[in-house]
Amino acid sequence: MHSYNKAFFEQLDRQDPLRRFRDEFVLSEDEIYLDGNSLGAQPKAALAKAQEVVAEQWGTDLIRSWNRHHWFQLPQRLGDKIARLIGADQDEVICTDGTGLNVYKAISAGLSLRPERRVILLEGSNFPTDNYMVQGLVAQLGHRHEIRFAEEDELLAAINEEVAVVCLTQVHYKTGRVLDMAAITRYAQERGCVVIWDLCHSAGALPVDLNGCHADMAIGCTYKYLNGGPGSPAFIFVAKRHQGAALQPLTGWWGHAAPFTFERDYRPAPGINQMLTGTQGIISMAVAEVGIDLMLEASMEQIREKSQALTQYFIELINSECAEYGFVLASPEDKERRGSQVALSHEHGYPIMQAVIDAGVIGDFRAPDILRFGFTPLYTRYVDVWNAVSRIKKVMARETWRSPVYNQRHAVT
Amino acid sequence: MHSYNKAFFEQLDRQDPLRRFRDEFVLSEDEIYLDGNSLGAQPKAALAKAQEVVAEQWGTDLIRSWNRHHWFQLPQRLGDKIARLIGADQDEVICTDGTGLNVYKAISAGLSLRPERRVILLEGSNFPTDNYMVQGLVAQLGHRHEIRFAEEDELLAAINEEVAVVCLTQVHYKTGRVLDMAAITRYAQERGCVVIWDLCHSAGALPVDLNGCHADMAIGCTYKYLNGGPGSPAFIFVAKRHQGAALQPLTGWWGHAAPFTFERDYRPAPGINQMLTGTQGIISMAVAEVGIDLMLEASMEQIREKSQALTQYFIELINSECAEYGFVLASPEDKERRGSQVALSHEHGYPIMQAVIDAGVIGDFRAPDILRFGFTPLYTRYVDVWNAVSRIKKVMARETWRSPVYNQRHAVT
Structure with missing residues (x-):
């Protein structure tokens, strides 16, 4: 058995060779975004680029932008x-x-x-x-x-x-x-x-x-x-x-x-x-x-190494912290055979994911019963794994997902 | 024969029921943009919209924007x-x-x-x-x-x-x-x-x-x-x-x-x-x-009426002011059979268009010999027609288009 705690993950973040990249993205401090496998987060520089293309290129150089830019x-x-x-x-x-x-x-x-x-x-x-x-x-x-x-x-x-x-x-x-x-x-x-x-x-x-x-x-x-x-x-x-x-x-x-x-x-x-x-x-x-x-x-080798670590810790924490809640790992156990996401199946996957999102962990649901959590090493921290599982555990322990509101929503891609 | 002058066109602009629209677009005071038939000008509100989509929607709401926005x-x-x-x-x-x-x-x-x-x-x-x-x-x-x-x-x-x-x-x-x-x-x-x-x-x-x-x-x-x-x-x-x-x-x-x-x-x-x-x-x-x-x-009827007037004045002015320079009208003479652009053919069309662009009249060239001028009634003024022909006339009178530099460029769409 592991003996992980928040400090352990914070220490991993301090040692992370990719840690500087998180600051390149717009991310909320309150939310844990684990859906970068569906829509990646916004690089801060994307706003300036959009402004440049619209105002300076299209707006000023107009048709000449095709060549000039x-x-x-x-x-x-x-x-x-x-x-x-x-x-x-x-x-x-x-x-x-x-x-x-x-x-x-x-x-x-x-x-x-x-x-x-x-x-x-x-x-x-x-x-x-x-x-x-x-x-x-x-x-x-x-x-x-x-x-x-x-x-x-x-x-x-x-x-x-x-x-x-x-x-x-x-x-x-x-x-x-x-x-x-x-x-x-x-x-x-x-x-x-x-x-x-x-x-x-x-x-x-x-x-x-x-x-x-x-x-x-x-x-x-x-x-x-x-x-x-x-x-x-x-x-x-x-x-x-x-x-x-x-x-x-x-x-x-x-x-x-x-x-x-x-x-x-x-x-x-x-x-x-x-x-x-x-x-x-x-x-x-x-x-x-x-x-x-x-x-x-970024180094793709460092990306892969961190990705495997993030998904591995998430699986281990779900297994240890949420053992009684009926999640079944739908992703390969072997990290070499796993991409940068973790899928959990659960018969109540849809309302659970809605409640988890409301608790500030943004994953997504895929029919019929899959909860998907994407781990994007450029901006996901190790401590996010710890915090995400803590919040999921609370949702399950309090059974907030049973609220009828969570069964009435539209699926989010 | 007509007796147009700049004041005549300025008067038309003052009476133009579409005149308020020009202010909705980003346009240079120095340039006359007659290429909206290829790439329309930038509405001023487009910049705020791009910022909103990037920063507020993508950046903040992330994956939820698919539904929320x-x-x-x-x-x-x-x-x-x-x-x-x-x-x-x-x-x-x-x-x-x-x-x-x-x-x-x-x-x-x-x-x-x-x-x-x-x-x-x-x-x-x-x-x-x-x-x-x-x-x-x-x-x-x-x-x-x-x-x-x-x-x-x-x-x-x-x-x-x-x-x-x-x-x-x-x-x-x-x-x-x-x-x-x-x-x-x-x-x-x-x-x-x-x-x-x-x-x-x-x-x-x-x-x-x-x-x-x-x-x-x-x-x-x-x-x-x-x-x-x-x-x-x-x-x-x-x-x-x-x-x-x-x-x-x-x-x-x-x-x-x-x-x-x-x-x-x-x-x-x-x-x-x-x-x-x-x-x-x-x-x-x-x-x-x-x-x-x-x-x-905008009223599409007003658009059409102004469009026909703009192209008609352009043709008349080219005929009267640039008669000796060899332009041949390649668009229908009948305004009912003409869209919102005027095409002139000229054996030296390519370098002429490059020189005209340098003189601040932005049209485009289409092989083998067509100079295209688009008249977009939302933001093109009547006085632009007068000024455009004045500049084209100068390019032709001074033969600036014969400079070798104008034969060396890439075609702009």
């Missing part, structure tokens, strides 16, 4: 920065559009590399937008392809020579379970499959080595661990060896070989730019760079 | 507001994604209504992203469809019972020519075609009556005449009678019938929500509402 280059510049966080090379990543749209592009491009194959393999319990997008694509293509759903323990058995594309989320959005990217990629590529990784819950949460794993394509999100702001643009990675061959069908003018010649006919841009569609929301994208820049200042 | 409802709320500007009903318009993506959705949905037909009719000289998107779609669907390009005078002859979808831009991006939406829609629908209107250069520029014209679908832009900010989200209209039948294939979770149940399988949302894909750039979208709200305060 390099608005046209934002997708490439942000993509190159994200590349450094996920083990990709320059000109392999571009920041654009939303996650679902990038899934659609990646699957389409993957199918174009394997025209003779008909199966797309997905994890059925994945965050549904990936599945929905593939279902839309398959219907659009006349149901000539088959979607196979497999869960983690069925994956390898489902990967065979019929499969054109394997699309998997490395860190499961509900449980935080980490798939072995290197092993699965190798296994699937040995069987001729194209492998696409969804990094929504990976980028900025743990070290990712796309090229080290020889991944074919990847997509991901900037508004979770990269703290890019609400709905900030997603990204897509296409390995150099596939660029020019793996083409996506949403062929807007930003993906043209020469956008400003205004030719009548589409010619694909060489390289990663073909993954672009059209004009991007510049304010959202410019603000996203602030969070990405902050992440680049 | 109605982030999830932004696409519907903005869509309903845009509907009032384009003759659509509530729940027929949604604000989301970019123009090109919405073209792709609309064409896909249009084809789904006419599965037995194989031809898509476009104007070849249209802004190319519409054409590119259709070319991408046709290639993706295995070249089972044929794209026919027609120019304005060939359109009616090209519309027949083979055509599934007619997709036309009402106001031509280069020349500002206005197509007769009511007549073309009727003519095409009598032949069984689905008619899609691109309103990028119409929305906020002139009265549009989609339902009065019985249009099937439409798409458009908010960053031009609606002053939504750089790359602010586009919109898509689907007439009520087609909703539920005209489905688009980019089936992300925001377009699901029950997004928060996280079901494995896609079920299309009823109504216009099916046109949604996934999470939107919230900062860009929230800021866009400011410009849309301003436009809603």
